[in-house]
Amino acid sequence: MLFFSFFKTLVDHEVTVELKNDISIKGVLKSVDQFLNIKLDDIQVVEELKYPHLSSVKNVFIRGSVVRYVHLPSAAVDVALLEDATRRGTWNSEMG
Amino acid sequence: MSFFGLNSRGPQDHGHPAQAPGFGAAPDPFANISQNQGLGQEDNDAIDFDDTYDGLGDQLQEADDDFNDDTFGGGGITTKSVGKDFDFYGSTSKVTDAINEEALRYNHHQPSSKAIVASSSPSKHASKAFKTGYEAYKNPGYIPDLQVDASLWGTGPPQIAEDYGAKRSSRGAGPSYPQSSSGVPAKKMMSLEEVEAAMRSQPKRPSPSLAPQQQAQASGPFAMPPMQQQAPQVAPPQQAQISYPQQMPPSRHETEQAARPGDFAQAPISIQQRPQSDHHVVRASQVLKVELPARSSPATQAPQVAPAPAQILQRGQNAPHQAPDAQASPQPRQILQNPNRQSAQFAPRPPEQALPMQPQRRAPPSGQNGAQVSVPIIYHPSQIMHLSDEERNAYLVEEAKRAKRNHKIFLLSKGNGLMTPQDKNFITRIQLQQLMTATGNANEQDPDASLSEDFYYQVYNQIENRPRQNPQQPLSNFAQTYLFRTGGRQGGMGKRQRGGDSHMQRMEQQVQRAVEAAKAKPKNKQLVIEGSLGKISFSNAKTPKPLLNIKRHDSSNVSNQQSSKRAQVALSTTDRKAILKNIEAVYSTLMRMEDHDRRLPPPPPEDSDPTAVQKVMDWQQAFQDLNENLWRDLKVTEPILPDSAILHPFIAFLSYPKGKKAIPRIFNHIDENQRLTILTMIMVHLDILDVIRQAQPGAQPSPLSREQVDLFLQAVMPSLFSYVTEAPLNIVIGLLGLVTERVNLSAVARTRVGLEVLTMLLSRAAIVKATEATDDQTWDEWLGIYNRFFDLLEPLLGEVFPASVNAGQDQYVWQFLAATGSGANPEQQQRLVLAVKDRVMETLQQSKTLPPEMAFQRRGNVNLFMQAIGLDVDLLDG
Numbered sequence: 001m002l003f004f005s006f007f008k009t010l011v012d013h014e015v016t017v018e019l020k021n022d023i024s025i026k027g028v029l030k031s032v033d034q035f036l037n038i039k040l041d042d043i044q045v046v047e048e049l050k051y052p053h054l055s056s057v058k059n060v061f062i063r064g065s066v067v068r069y070v071h072l073p074s075a076a077v078d079v080a081l082l083e084d085a086t087r088r089g090t091w092n093s094e095m096g
Numbered sequence: 097m098s099f100f101g102l103n104s105r106g107p108q109d110h111g112h113p114a115q116a117p118g119f120g121a122a123p124d125p126f127a128n129i130s131q132n133q134g135l136g137q138e139d140n141d142a143i144d145f146d147d148t149y150d151g152l153g154d155q156l157q158e159a160d161d162d163f164n165d166d167t168f169g170g171g172g173i174t175t176k177s178v179g180k181d182f183d184f185y186g187s188t189s190k191v192t193d194a195i196n197e198e199a200l201r202y203n204h205h206q207p208s209s210k211a212i213v214a215s216s217s218p219s220k221h222a223s224k225a226f227k228t229g230y231e232a233y234k235n236p237g238y239i240p241d242l243q244v245d246a247s248l249w250g251t252g253p254p255q256i257a258e259d260y261g262a263k264r265s266s267r268g269a270g271p272s273y274p275q276s277s278s279g280v281p282a283k284k285m286m287s288l289e290e291v292e293a294a295m296r297s298q299p300k301r302p303s304p305s306l307a308p309q310q311q312a313q314a315s316g317p318f319a320m321p322p323m324q325q326q327a328p329q330v331a332p333p334q335q336a337q338i339s340y341p342q343q344m345p346p347s348r349h350e351t352e353q354a355a356r357p358g359d360f361a362q363a364p365i366s367i368q369q370r371p372q373s374d375h376h377v378v379r380a381s382q383v384l385k386v387e388l389p390a391r392s393s394p395a396t397q398a399p400q401v402a403p404a405p406a407q408i409l410q411r412g413q414n415a416p417h418q419a420p421d422a423q424a425s426p427q428p429r430q431i432l433q434n435p436n437r438q439s440a441q442f443a444p445r446p447p448e449q450a451l452p453m454q455p456q457r458r459a460p461p462s463g464q465n466g467a468q469v470s471v472p473i474i475y476h477p478s479q480i481m482h483l484s485d486e487e488r489n490a491y492l493v494e495e496a497k498r499a500k501r502n503h504k505i506f507l508l509s510k511g512n513g514l515m516t517p518q519d520k521n522f523i524t525r526i527q528l529q530q531l532m533t534a535t536g537n538a539n540e541q542d543p544d545a546s547l548s549e550d551f552y553y554q555v556y557n558q559i560e561n562r563p564r565q566n567p568q569q570p571l572s573n574f575a576q577t578y579l580f581r582t583g584g585r586q587g588g589m590g591k592r593q594r595g596g597d598s599h600m601q602r603m604e605q606q607v608q609r610a611v612e613a614a615k616a617k618p619k620n621k622q623l624v625i626e627g628s629l630g631k632i633s634f635s636n637a638k639t640p641k642p643l644l645n646i647k648r649h650d651s652s653n654v655s656n657q658q659s660s661k662r663a664q665v666a667l668s669t670t671d672r673k674a675i676l677k678n679i680e681a682v683y684s685t686l687m688r689m690e691d692h693d694r695r696l697p698p699p700p701p702e703d704s705d706p707t708a709v710q711k712v713m714d715w716q717q718a719f720q721d722l723n724e725n726l727w728r729d730l731k732v733t734e735p736i737l738p739d740s741a742i743l744h745p746f747i748a749f750l751s752y753p754k755g756k757k758a759i760p761r762i763f764n765h766i767d768e769n770q771r772l773t774i775l776t777m778i779m780v781h782l783d784i785l786d787v788i789r790q791a792q793p794g795a796q797p798s799p800l801s802r803e804q805v806d807l808f809l810q811a812v813m814p815s816l817f818s819y820v821t822e823a824p825l826n827i828v829i830g831l832l833g834l835v836t837e838r839v840n841l842s843a844v845a846r847t848r849v850g851l852e853v854l855t856m857l858l859s860r861a862a863i864v865k866a867t868e869a870t871d872d873q874t875w876d877e878w879l880g881i882y883n884r885f886f887d888l889l890e891p892l893l894g895e896v897f898p899a900s901v902n903a904g905q906d907q908y909v910w911q912f913l914a915a916t917g918s919g920a921n922p923e924q925q926q927r928l929v930l931a932v933k934d935r936v937m938e939t940l941q942q943s944k945t946l947p948p949e950m951a952f953q954r955r956g957n958v959n960l961f962m963q964a965i966g967l968d969v970d971l972l973d974g
Contacts, residue, residue, distance in 0.1 A: 001549045001550060002551075002552060004550075005549070005550045005551060005552040005553040005554075006552045006553070008550075008553045009552065009553050009556045009557070078552075078556055078559065080757060081552060081555055081556060081559070082552060083683075083754075084551070084555075084683070084687060085551045085552035085555075087680070087683055087684060087687060088551045088687065089551075091684070
């Protein structure tokens with residue numbers, strides 16, 4: 001749940017989602033769910049020339065399983081808190 | 097050579113098009129379009145309905161259609177109201193009975209409009225007849241007899257066409273009739289006269305000329321595809337014979353048709369088509385029996401129909417012998433080819449309707465009507481051919497669009513009504529349940545549970561001060577909130593929604609029960625079905641199915657013990673891993689303490705019951721335990737081994753960024769003594785702190801160590817400073833004493849962290865002296881320490897400044913000098929000024945070359961020191 005929890009705080013921030021098929025999509029994170037499916041708005045494909053078929057797409061819903069990376073806006077990440085959250089995640093997994 | 101001319105060609109070429117709908121199939125409005133696109137242009141031309149349809153259907157529409165509404169329902173029959181999805185066989189067949197009844201009643205009640213009845217009702221019978229006739233095709237093993245459908249070839253189809261053509265004028269590539277394609281396929285625009293002439297010439301070369309007809313029929317919606325598909329399987333002679341079934345006794349046929357009024361003339365014919373094989377004959381007569389009573393409500397008509405079965409039987413037997421006759425007689429074929437003429441001869445039609453030119457004459461007005469709109473409204477297919485190319489194209493495009501849309505709607509509506517409301521509720525319940533389990537248990541009483549689930553989000557939002565619900569309210573309430581909101585909305589809709597209300601309540605309860613059950617269920621994460629090799633592992637969003645299942649050999653307790661034991665050993669060697677583990681332990685304890693803080697019970701009132709008091713006591717006890725834990729983890733109290741090569745565990749702890757960051761949080765949870773202990777520990781090891789060791793001016797400081805220095809100043813110093821600013825003088829004396837006695841001051845004085853720590857102590861003393869009354873003894877003690885410190889410091893004063901003047905990063909040095917100067921006696925102050933005089937002059941000199949803002953800042957820095965010793969920069973300038 002850590003990642004879900006984390007990505008929820010990034011809603012309305014601009015992120016770049018790199019998919020497993022090498023397409024990188026930059027857009028405003030609109031929502032994320034427990035499966036880390038991602039909804040992006042105002043998207044732009046990073047290599048637009050390479051993927052012209054996506055140039056007219058304005059928003060996407062990305063199945064979580066096809067995401068390779070999500071590039072985060074560093075300003076919107078509280079590292080210390082994230083560290084703590086990670087520790088808690090460890091607790092939970094140890095206890096559960 | 098067969099009559100159909102099918103032998104020489106593949107069935108797929110001339111049979112029923114594979115992609116075209118059969119009689120039983122629901123018609124696809126797209127079929128014609130795609131067909132036309134798929135087939136060659138030539139084919140298109142050959143069967144183009146627009147070119148060949150004689151438009152007789154219009155004649156019926158022209159007059160005496162007052163009762164059409166009664167018959168067909170609905171108001172104005174336009175393309176719009178009727179629609180474009182020619183779901184004739186699909187839909188209509190479902191209501192055939194109803195239509196038949198309707199027609200019957202109509203006939204019965206409207207004997208005066210015989211003309212219409214005579215032409216329109218039979219078509220219905222015909223349609224019904226061949227609908228029922230081809231039901232047998234649903235049986236896969238059935239091989240149909242190859243009888244030509246009289247209602248198609250004879251008088252039937254045109255009437256159907258009239259009927260449908262009128263009703264469904266929108267059928268773009270509409271039905272093409274036998275007579276339509278008699279000409280050469282490539283010849284597109286034939287006048288009616290030409291068509292007629294061609295037809296008249298046909299009897300001379302019966303078979304070849306009829307083959308194209310077949311083709312044409314095959315493409316048209318009214319073609320008889322099943323029959324033709326089967327045709328090649330049958331021996332040619334027989335085919336030829338059965339091609340003319342209704343014509344076998346021509347004269348009799350004629351008399352029959354002539355004699356019988358109205359639709360009953362047609363009934364036998366439609367029946368006659370079928371029987372060829374024996375079982376079929378039986379079936380046909382059965383049909384007849386069924387149909388007759390229903391149809392011939394005028395009882396007097398029945399005898400007239402009666403001869404038909406006999407005829408059928410007779411023909412079935414005689415068929416082989418009669419074939420030559422049929423071919424020899426041109427008349428029947430003429431009937432076949434031009435049924436309109438035939439029916440014109442028979443049927444008591446108004447003369448003007450018999451004229452084939454009628455529709456053409458009528459067309460222009462409707463075209464003019466249509467011209468008012470961009471795309472003319474077409475009431476009849478024949479109109480299309482009178483439109484200009486442009487209009488026609490527009491019309492066809494429009495038609496294609498409509499057909500497309502209807503097709504889409506048709507596809508979409510396939511799933512309509514597939515789920516009952518109960519099904520939908522069921523799905524909703526499942527989804528709600530998922531939601532509950534996904535976001536945590538709504539019934540969870542412990543908010544910490546959800547907090548640990550969703551820690552980052554909750555705390556982040558708390559920190560960001562976003563508008564959100566009470567932080568104590570767990571997020572898992574979301575699911576419940578959702579339920580409540582829905583319930584509330586139901587309630588808001590009024591009390592008449594009782595049913596829905598209780599339904600929602602039931603649903604809520606059900607969800608809760610389901611969640612309870614899920615909770616109660618033993619956490620069996622795997623299911624091994626007996627006899628199977630695999631395991632089924634359950635997963636949900638909370639506990640996803642583990643892709644890697646690495647078993648720990650030790651229980652966590654054992655490993656903890658082991659690791660702590662190891663830590664004991666390893667720490668003595670300042671093992672990096674052990675230290676990191678230590679830090680993690682500290683963090684872990686810290687977070688538990690922070691959680692514990694949140695659970696702080698309210699202070700019990702004076703006369704509170706013992707349980708409340710007990711609660712507070714328990715809390716304090718737990719707090720104490722945690723505090724001890726933390727203290728132990730910090731290892732501050734580990735013995736200091738002087739001259740040991742081994743770093744003290746706490747100093748090692750501080751050498752990691754994580755450790756530095758923990759200090760402020762630690763300081764929040766420890767008492768004054770513990771803080772002092774930590775401060776003392778830092779003072780004692782001041783010269784071996786990483787931020788001092790690695791920041792010596794000699795070596796080029798790595799970016800990493802610079803980061804460490806910054807981090808130390810940001811994280812650790814404020815905590816220390818906050819303690820020192822409230823510390824009494826004797827503590828400051830003690831700390832400074834530690835620095836002077838145990839620490840290599842030259843290393844400390846040359847670093848930023850060292851100077852700032854010293855500044856912190858010196859300034860505190862100065863403030864204490866200025867603000868608080870201190871007894872002389874303590875003050876003397878302080879002076880003694882200070883003097884010793886100053887003596888140690890003086891030779892180092894030349895080295896305290898970092899880099900050159902130009903760098904401008906010496907503010908903290910000036911602050912240190914100011915702090916030193918403020919506590920110094922006049923003699924010490926003079927020594928101080930002498931030591932840093934050059935730097936002061938350099939800085940002032942340099943500041944004159946700088947922009948005003950920076951110059952002001954530099955001068956301010958220097959002035960800080962100058963004023964501390966009772967001087968001012970302005971004096972130097974003057």
